[in-house]
Amino acid sequence: MTGERQAARDPAGGPAGCGVNDPIIVCEDVHKWFGSFHVLRGVTLTVRRGEKVVIVGPSGSGKSTFIRTLNALEPYQRGRIVVDGIELTSDLHNIERVRSEVGMVFQQFNLFPHLTVLDNITLAPIWVRKRPRREAEELAMQLLERVGIPEQAHKYPGQLSGGQQQRVAIARALAMEPRIMLFDEPTSALDPEMIKEVLEVMVELAQTGMTMLVVTHEIGFARQVADRVLLFDEGVIVEEGPPDQFFNHPQHERTRRFLAQIL
Amino acid sequence: MTRRRGPSTPAAARPAAAQERPDAATARPRAGAAGEAWRWLHRNLFSTWYNALLTVVGLAAVCGAASRVGRWALTAADWRVVTNNLTLLLVGPYPRDQLWRVGLAVLVTAALAGLTAAAAGGGRSGVLMRRAPALAWLLAPLAVLWLVHGDGAVLDVVRTDRWGGLLLTLMLAAVGIVVSFPFGVALALGRQSTLPVVRAVSTACIEVVRGVPLVTVLFSTQIMLTLFLPEGLRPDRVLRAMAGLVVFSAAYVAENVRGGLQSVPQGQIEAAAALGLNGAQTTFLIVLPQALRAVVPSLVGQFISLFKDTSLVTIVGLQELLGIANSVLANPDYLGRYAEMYAFAGLVYWLFCYGMSRAGRRVEQRLGLGRR
Numbered sequence: 001m002t003g004e005r006q007a008a009r010d011p012a013g014g015p016a017g018c019g020v021n022d023p024i025i026v027c028e029d030v031h032k033w034f035g036s037f038h039v040l041r042g043v044t045l046t047v048r049r050g051e052k053v054v055i056v057g058p059s060g061s062g063k064s065t066f067i068r069t070l071n072a073l074e075p076y077q078r079g080r081i082v083v084d085g086i087e088l089t090s091d092l093h094n095i096e097r098v099r100s101e102v103g104m105v106f107q108q109f110n111l112f113p114h115l116t117v118l119d120n121i122t123l124a125p126i127w128v129r130k131r132p133r134r135e136a137e138e139l140a141m142q143l144l145e146r147v148g149i150p151e152q153a154h155k156y157p158g159q160l161s162g163g164q165q166q167r168v169a170i171a172r173a174l175a176m177e178p179r180i181m182l183f184d185e186p187t188s189a190l191d192p193e194m195i196k197e198v199l200e201v202m203v204e205l206a207q208t209g210m211t212m213l214v215v216t217h218e219i220g221f222a223r224q225v226a227d228r229v230l231l232f233d234e235g236v237i238v239e240e241g242p243p244d245q246f247f248n249h250p251q252h253e254r255t256r257r258f259l260a261q262i263l
Numbered sequence: 264m265t266r267r268r269g270p271s272t273p274a275a276a277r278p279a280a281a282q283e284r285p286d287a288a289t290a291r292p293r294a295g296a297a298g299e300a301w302r303w304l305h306r307n308l309f310s311t312w313y314n315a316l317l318t319v320v321g322l323a324a325v326c327g328a329a330s331r332v333g334r335w336a337l338t339a340a341d342w343r344v345v346t347n348n349l350t351l352l353l354v355g356p357y358p359r360d361q362l363w364r365v366g367l368a369v370l371v372t373a374a375l376a377g378l379t380a381a382a383a384g385g386g387r388s389g390v391l392m393r394r395a396p397a398l399a400w401l402l403a404p405l406a407v408l409w410l411v412h413g414d415g416a417v418l419d420v421v422r423t424d425r426w427g428g429l430l431l432t433l434m435l436a437a438v439g440i441v442v443s444f445p446f447g448v449a450l451a452l453g454r455q456s457t458l459p460v461v462r463a464v465s466t467a468c469i470e471v472v473r474g475v476p477l478v479t480v481l482f483s484t485q486i487m488l489t490l491f492l493p494e495g496l497r498p499d500r501v502l503r504a505m506a507g508l509v510v511f512s513a514a515y516v517a518e519n520v521r522g523g524l525q526s527v528p529q530g531q532i533e534a535a536a537a538l539g540l541n542g543a544q545t546t547f548l549i550v551l552p553q554a555l556r557a558v559v560p561s562l563v564g565q566f567i568s569l570f571k572d573t574s575l576v577t578i579v580g581l582q583e584l585l586g587i588a589n590s591v592l593a594n595p596d597y598l599g600r601y602a603e604m605y606a607f608a609g610l611v612y613w614l615f616c617y618g619m620s621r622a623g624r625r626v627e628q629r630l631g632l633g634r635r
Contacts, residue, residue: 071537073533073536073537096539096541099536099537099538099539100538100539102537103537104534104537106530106533106534106537108530110528110530110531110533110534111534112531112534112535112549112553113553114552114553114556123538123540123548124538124539124540127540127544127548128538128539128540128544172538173537173538176538176539
């Protein structure tokens with residue numbers, strides 16, 4: 001497995017491209033249909049290594065579907081997606097390689113309820129990366145320290161608050177040492193008083209230079225960490241720009257209307 | 264399709280239970296146990312005039328029935344039909360000079376139960392205590408089979424046509440439960456498979472077996488297995504009956520487990536996939552543990568049914584507990600002693616079913632940990 005991991009990184013880490021500004025995600029004219037419903041209508045996006053992209057948009061605009069195509073949780077029917085040098089096709093092998101390089105945090109946490117917090121975090125390193133258990137547990141404890149809940153390691157997810165669960169979910173994704181982190185509305189299912197603790201962890205993560213794509217309605221977070229903000233509507237990117245320009249001087253009427261609704 | 268036929272409560276107890284109103288809100292602490300008892304009676308049994316009437320009538324009915332049964336059991340009943348044939352009822356025609364082997368098998372089983380209970384109850388979880396029960400669960404069934412059947416070298420072989428009575432009932436049920444479980448899980452997974460052929464075959468197996476009565480399955484395995492298998496490989500009747508029970512039970516296990524599989528949220532599978540787990544890892548590490556946990560109650564109910572259904576093998580000529588009971592009753596010495604014999608058989612069945620029911624509850628409580 002380690003060999004494959006190395007192989008997976010070679011295309012991007014090789015002499016062809018090593019700089020900070022190299023693209024790590026390239027999407028070209030991505031289309032997706034749910035039955036006859038055309039969800040993604042030609043999304044073209046390039047994300048540079050280390051870039052933080054915040055995606056906003058009304059519900060049903062396809063923003064969640066889009067980031068779910070990036071680790072092949074949703075298949076797409078037309079276009080091309082290359083993640084860290086690996087093209088996402090229906091090839092299962094490629095899909096598994098990409099998934100072990102891309103961490104994902106879900107709106108509903110999706111922790112495994114039958115495993116302790118520690119086992120949730122060590123599961124993938126042990127089974128996918130073939131790490132020794134002791135080593136995986138040490139890493140898990142470091143990550144729990146980082147998200148601020150080491151004392152919960154031996155509890156079950158159901159015994160934790162929503163905010164704590166989401167922080168465990170972030171630690172679980174980080175345990176695979178991903179190069180990209182996808183966040184699908186990570187704070188939408190949380191009580192207001194717990195949103196802050198999760199956002200703090202995400203801000204800290206952003207400062208480490210992680211490439212992040214975040215679907216969220218947290219404008220404060222977007223202003224603070226985003227390099228670029230995108231507005232999704234009806235399956236296309238309507239507007240994109242740095243947060244300052246996006247929020248203060250939107251170019252499109254659609255963006256102004258959307259911002260008027262959420263601000 | 265729930266097939267939970269747990270140990271039934273005596274019908275006579277129903278009227279009293281019907282008017283129970285556990286109403287903690289009205290409970291007031293009061294000095295004196297007698298006062299407390301009086302208040303409890305008033306609240307639960309005599310709160311209104313019709314509840315009081317029901318209580319009196321119900322109590323009278325229960326007492327009347329109990330005293331009649333008790334008087335019959337102690338005076339009119341002649342228990343010699345049971346006591347004189349006790350060995351026969353327990354082990355059937357098992358060679359009398361080899362009975363110690365059955366005794367040893369019982370001891371092994373009891374030790375296994377004790378070890379499991381100790382491991383489940385003990386807070387200390389050293390590696391030895393965690394591994395020992397798993398190892399014991401693998402070895403004990405083999406040890407029991409070896410003791411009861413023998414190998415021809417160390418222990419003389421006791422052919423299965425010498426098995427009978429409660430021994431045969433328990434062997435049939437145990438083999439049926441233990442073997443049908445993995446097959447049932449496999450069928451359930453097969454039915455959810457993305458491969459059309461696997462899905463079709465699994466679905467066909469499940470639906471065909473579920474569509475016919477157990478008696479039919481038992482007859483088919485008795486007759487058809489001998490037709491289809493080569494001459495040299497002709498399993499004996501007990502083995503064929505076991506095959507029938509396994510086939511029948513596996514189909515029901517599969518349907519129960521399918522319910523559990525469907526109860527695992529899609530998000531769990533997505534989270535596993537997003538971490539890079541492959542299909543088999545997702546199934547065995549994430550989906551199955553949660554699915555099986557969810558279906559423990561219905562599986563226990565189903566295994567209790569299977570235990571009771573072993574009595575149907577008398578139809579294909581095997582003498583399990585009820586079969587032996589019937590042949591004893593056919594003996595002119597014990598003419599008409601039906602009540603005593605069936606009371607005994609019923610009590611034995613009830614003891615085992617109640618035991619399974621309790622064990623199932625314990626398992627549920629242990630597994631409930633992750634759900635809190």
